[in-house]
Amino acid sequence: MIKLFLALCFSLLATTAGAQDVAPDALVKSISDDVIGIIKQDKDIKAGNRAKINELVDAKVLPHFDFARMTALAMGRNWPKANAAQQKALITEFRALLVHTYSGALSTYKNETIEFKPLRAAAGDTEVTVRTQVKRPGSEAVSIDYGMEKLPAGWKVYDVVVGGVSLVTNYRETFNAEIRDSGVDGLIKSLASKNRSLETQAGTKSK
Amino acid sequence: MLRRIFGLLLLVALGGLGGCATTGVNPDDPLERYNRAMFNFNDSVDKAIIKPVASGYKAVMPEVARTGVTNFFSNLGDIWVGINNILQGKVGAGVRDFGRFAINTTAGILGLFDVASSAGLEKHNEDFGQTLGRWGMGSGAYVVLPILGPSSVRDAFSLLAVDWHGDPLWYVGNVPTRNELYVVRVVDQRANLLDAGQLAEDAALDHYSYVRSAYLQRRRSLIYDGETPREPDPDRTSKSAPGAELAAQPGGELPPARLVTERGEPVISAADEPLTPAREFSAVRAQSPAAMDPAPAGLGSYAPAIPVNEDAVLAVSSQMRAGIDSAVVRP
Numbered sequence: 019m020i021k022l023f024l025a026l027c028f029s030l031l032a033t034t035a036g037a038q039d040v041a042p043d044a045l046v047k048s049i050s051d052d053v054i055g056i057i058k059q060d061k062d063i064k065a066g067n068r069a070k071i072n073e074l075v076d077a078k079v080l081p082h083f084d085f086a087r088m089t090a091l092a093m094g095r096n097w098p099k100a101n102a103a104q105q106k107a108l109i110t111e112f113r114a115l116l117v118h119t120y121s122g123a124l125s126t127y128k129n130e131t132i133e134f135k136p137l138r139a140a141a142g143d144t145e146v147t148v149r150t151q152v153k154r155p156g157s158e159a160v161s162i163d164y165g166m167e168k169l170p171a172g173w174k175v176y177d178v179v180v181g182g183v184s185l186v187t188n189y190r191e192t193f194n195a196e197i198r199d200s201g202v203d204g205l206i207k208s209l210a211s212k213n214r215s216l217e218t219q220a221g222t223k224s225k
Numbered sequence: 226m227l228r229r230i231f232g233l234l235l236l237v238a239l240g241g242l243g244g245c246a247t248t249g250v251n252p253d254d255p256l257e258r259y260n261r262a263m264f265n266f267n268d269s270v271d272k273a274i275i276k277p278v279a280s281g282y283k284a285v286m287p288e289v290a291r292t293g294v295t296n297f298f299s300n301l302g303d304i305w306v307g308i309n310n311i312l313q314g315k316v317g318a319g320v321r322d323f324g325r326f327a328i329n330t331t332a333g334i335l336g337l338f339d340v341a342s343s344a345g346l347e348k349h350n351e352d353f354g355q356t357l358g359r360w361g362m363g364s365g366a367y368v369v370l371p372i373l374g375p376s377s378v379r380d381a382f383s384l385l386a387v388d389w390h391g392d393p394l395w396y397v398g399n400v401p402t403r404n405e406l407y408v409v410r411v412v413d414q415r416a417n418l419l420d421a422g423q424l425a426e427d428a429a430l431d432h433y434s435y436v437r438s439a440y441l442q443r444r445r446s447l448i449y450d451g452e453t454p455r456e457p458d459p460d461r462t463s464k465s466a467p468g469a470e471l472a473a474q475p476g477g478e479l480p481p482a483r484l485v486t487e488r489g490e491p492v493i494s495a496a497d498e499p500l501t502p503a504r505e506f507s508a509v510r511a512q513s514p515a516a517m518d519p520a521p522a523g524l525g526s527y528a529p530a531i532p533v534n535e536d537a538v539l540a541v542s543s544q545m546r547a548g549i550d551s552a553v554v555r556p
Contacts, residue, residue, distance in 0.1 A: 118428070119424060157256050182445065212430055
C-alpha cells in the first residue's frame with residue numbers, strides 16, 4: 019500500500035515536472051498508461067472499490083483537468099451571469115459530479131486497449147483535440163477525444179468527448195433550464211444535492 | 226407480432242402528437258411534453274422488466290457465452306451495415322463489412338467469434354437513418370419511441386419502415402423462433418448497456434435532457450463517422466479562471482484562423498469521399514439571446530437543413546404513419 023502510494027507520488031512528480039514540454043497526446047498517453055497499469059494490478063479496484071478508484075483519479079487524472087474551463091463551457095452564456103462566489107461553488111460541485119462519473123467509467127474497465135490517432139496540430143497551437151479509439155475485442159471501437167488547451171502550467175483537458183458526446187456540453191441544456199427556472203443558486207443547489215445523493219448511494223453500496 | 230405491437234404503440238403515440246403544442250423551449254424538442262411522458266413510461270418498463278431480466282442474464286451467463294451471443298447478432302447485422310455503407314458511397318467500407326460477415330460466419334463459427342476484428346476489419350455502426358442523414362436529410366424533431374427509446378422523426382421512420390427489412394431476423398420463417406431471437410437480442414443488448422445506463426443515470430441532473438442531448442450528439446457524430454466538424458460555439462469562454470475576464474463573445478464567431486484549422490482539413494477516415502451531410506442538430510448550438518428568451522423562440526431560430534416547424538414534423542410523421550401502416554398490414 020505504502021509502496022503504491024510512493025509510486026503514485028513519484029510518477030506524479032515526474033509528470034507534473036515535465037508537463038510543460040510534453041506534447042498533449044504524449045501527456046494523455048502517459049496518464050492513460052499509468053492509470054490502466056495500476057487498475058490492472060490493483061485487486062481492490064478490480065473488485066469495484068470506489069474509494070480506491072477515487073484516490074487514483076485524484077492523484078493521477080485530476081491535476082491535468084481544467085475544471086474552471088469545463089464549468090464555464092457547460093454554463094455557456096450563463097457563466098458571466100454568476101458572480102465570483104457562485105462561480106467558485108459551481109466549479110466545486112460540477113467537479114465532484116464529473117469526478118464521480120469519470121471514476122464510475124474507470125471502474126467498468128475490462129481489457130480495452132487505447133489507440134492514439136495522429137495529432138493534427140500546428141506548432142504554435144494552444145488548443146488541440148487528442149483523438150483516441152478505445153477497443154475491446156468483440157465490440158465496436160468507441161472514440162474518446164480530449165479537448166486540450168495550453169496553459170502556463172502545461173496542457174490541460176477541458177472537454178472529454180465519448181463517442182461524439184461531449185461530457186461537458188451535454189450538461190448545457192440542463193444548466194440552462196435550471197438557471198431559467200430557479201437561477202444560478204438553484205443550479206448550485208441541485209448540483210449539490212445530486213452529489214450528496216451520489217455519496218450516500220456509494221456509501222450504501224460499499225457496506 | 227412483436228412488430229405489430231410496436232407499430233400499434235407508435236400509432237397511438239403519434240396520434241397524440243397532433244394535440245401537442247410547443248411546450249419546451251428546446252428547438253430540437255417541440256414534442257417535449259409527450260416525449261417526457263414516453264421517456265418515463267419506458268423507464269418504468271425498463272426498471273420493471275427489461276433491466277432485471279438483463280441483470281439476471283448477465284449474472285447467470287458466463288462472459289464468454291454473452292460475448293458469443295453479442296457477436297452472433299452483431300455478425301447478422303453486418304450485412305445491413307455494409308449495404309448502408311455502400312448506399313452512403315463508402316464502397317470500400319461496405320465491402321469490408323461483407324468481408325467481416327464472410328470471415329466471421331465461417332472462421333468465426335456462425336459469427337460466435339469476431340475473428341474479423343482481430344484481422345483488422347473493424348466493426349462499423351451504420352443504419353438507414355444515418356444513410357438519410359448522409360444524403361442530406363435533417364433529423365427532424367426529437368421523438369421518444371415506445372420501448373425503443375430516443376429517436377428522431379427521421380431515425381424513427383428509418384428504423385420502423387426500412388431497417389426492419391434489413392434485419393435478417395425478420396426473415397426467420399418460424400415465428401416463435403424469430404420472437405425468441407428478438408427477445409434474446411434485446412436482453413443481450415440491454416445487458417451490455419447496464420454499466421453505461423447506470424453511469425448516465427448517476428451523471429445526469431435531469432435524466433431526460435441528459436439522454437436527449439447525448440442522443441442528438443451521438444447521432445450527429447455517427448453520421449459524420451466521428452469526424453464531426455466543430456462549429457463555432459458562442460458559448461465558449463476562452464478565459465477560464467474564475468474572476469478573469471469572462472465577457473461572452475458577442476458575435477458568436479471564433480477567430481477565422483481557428484475555423485480553418487478545425488474545419489479546413491481533409492477528412493482522414495475510412496470514408497471514401499468527402500463528407501457533405503446535412504446540418505444535424507448542432508451539439509453545441511449557437512444560442513442567440515433571442516433563441517433563449519423565455520418567450521417561445523420559434524422553431525426555425527437555428528435554421529437546420531429541414532426547417533423544424535410543426536407542419537414539417539406533422540408532414541413527416543404522417544409519412545411515417547403511412548410507412549407504419551403498410552408495415553403493420555404486412556404479415
